[in-house]
Amino acid sequence: MRSMLPGAPWLLAHKSMLPVNQPLKVTLYGKDYVLWQDGTGTVQALPNRCPHMGAMLSEGWCEPLPDGDEGQSGIVCPFHALQFDGAGCTVLPGTQRKTLPQLQPLELIIQGDFIWSYGGHEPQIPIPSIMNEIAQAYDFIGPAADYSVETDLLSMLLVMHDYNHQNGTHRDLFRITSVDFHEFVDNGHQSHAMYDMVTDSYSWNEKLRKPDLLLMPDMIKAHIENHFPCLGILRVETALGKIAQCHFFLPEAENLTRTYILLFAQLTYPILKPFSRTFLKFGQVAVEQDVDILGKLYADAPKQIKxxxxxxxxxxxxNFDNFPKVVEPHLSK
Structure with a gap:
């Protein structure tokens, strides 16, 4: 469990990923949960295993609560149609009385459209406030690239904070030829990395065949804002305006890590919003390439070169070795 950093906050989902009355399965610290959002905007989370015979509640459906207010709903087991409310209570067939809680709800912290959780552990570090700030300043474009990867959390974080891999792993689409690193600012569990990525230009014929490539700059000026261990934000300026690609990480199990992105934009003109979804496609490809390379690493290979x-x-x-403490050295450069 130590390798999954209990006590860290994890963003389970954005409400856009949770259509009303549509169950969603999420996994955290080796446990499966079912999330659902009812008609009032309330989000609930219960263990995904029905206490009767173990059916997956996420394979069921949502129905209005018979004793609830308008819009409130519970999750219904797909096996015997037992309905559970957000407290984990049900009404057994042939009775009129609600049971005591049969399932222990997962504690959620809802901040606007962001659904956070500590996975039942005592909080060791606070939820980063940056997502609330981005949501206020940027337009939300959408989610993408939601993957469960067969790798441990540390390996995932190391790849995602390796600023030398851009011209290898991401060469195919972005044609990055070199990375010019400028600055790293270490603020404990938060940091900033600034670097430029030089790209080979696409020809006009290539751009005409794939108009999305018109948005690809010759120089990508990257600013990565990191919040250990759950979040990295890529900030870039484009022809459309400012982009904030927020990249999340969650430990599903010892050797299974989930990652996905949420994209936000400050558009120069609102009419450009449909074009901003192109950056969702770019983000999708980038995550796919990172996922692919994680499956091509020998985990036990000794590191002989730095x-x-x-x-x-x-x-x-x-930060991983000393969590939740922050210790020296200070790594700004």
């Missing part, structure tokens, strides 16, 4: 500018990976290791 590259320049591995400061982001050093920052991850320091």
């Amino acid at each position: 590259l320049n500018n591995e400061v982001g990976m050093d920052w991850v290791r320091r």
Whole structure:
């Protein structure tokens, strides 16, 4: 369990990923849960295993609560149609009385459209406030690239904070030829990395065949804002305006890590919003490439070479090894 950093906050979902009365299965710390949002906007979370015979509640459906207010709903087991409310209570067939709670709800912290949880553990570090700030300043574009990857949390975080891999892992689409690293600012569990990625230009014929490529700059000026261990934000300026691609990580099990992105934009003109979804496609491809490379690493291979500018990976290791404390060294450069 220590390798999954109990006491850290994890963003389970954005409400856009949770249509009203549509169950969603999520996994955290080796336990499966079912989430649902009712007609009042309330989000509930219960263990995904029906206490009768173990059916997956996420394979069931939602129905209005017979004793609830308008819009309130419970989750219905797909096996015997037992309905559970958000407290984990049900009414057994042939009775009129609600049972005591049969399932222990997962504690959620709802901040606007963001659904956070500590997975039942005592909080060790606070939920980063940056997502609330982004939601106020940017337009929400959408979610993408939701994957469960067969890798441990540390390996996932190391790859995502490796600023040297851009011209290898992401060469195919972005044609990144070099990475010019400028600055790393270490603020404990929060950090900033600034670097430029030089790209080979696409020809006009290629751009005409795939108009999305018109939005690809010759130089990608990246600002990565990191919040250990759950979040990395890629900030870039484009022809459409400012983009904030928020990249989340969650430990589903010891060797299974979930990752997904939420995209936000400050558009120069509102009419450009449909074009901003192109960056969702770019984000989807980038995550797919990261997921692919994670499956091509020998986990037990000794590291014999150290590259320049591995400061982001050093920052991850320091915080991982000492969680929840922040200790020296200070890695700003």
